[in-house]
Amino acid sequence: MTQTSVEHPFIHGEFAPVSTEETRSDLSVEGALPIELSGRYLRNGPNPIGAVDEQRHHWFLGHGMVHGIRLNEGRAEWYRNR
Incomplete structure (x- = not known):
């Protein structure tokens, strides 16, 4: 029996583990953010x-x-x- 290799969907691509902790400031924005939109977004x-x-x-x-x-x-x- 032949076994096929499939990448695990939760540890590759957009779900890949992040190995570093970072702090960045003065980020560039593509397009525009509404001026009224203020606060923090957490994920x-x-x-x-x-x-x-x-x-x-x-x-x-x-x-x-x-x-x-x-x-x-x-x-x-x-x-x-x-």
Whole structure:
């Protein structure tokens, strides 16, 4: 029997683990943000640390990472992840 290799959907592409913590400021914006849109946007998601067993991995297991961006008066002031 031949086994085909399929990439695990939750550890590749847009769901790939992020290995660094970053803080960036004065971000460029493509297009325009409404001037009235002010606040923080936070996204919490899975982020496994170390080697991942693709056969057993589930995106609800393990570590996570929070990504945040501060929007103010049409500007993206900063981005952070931890």
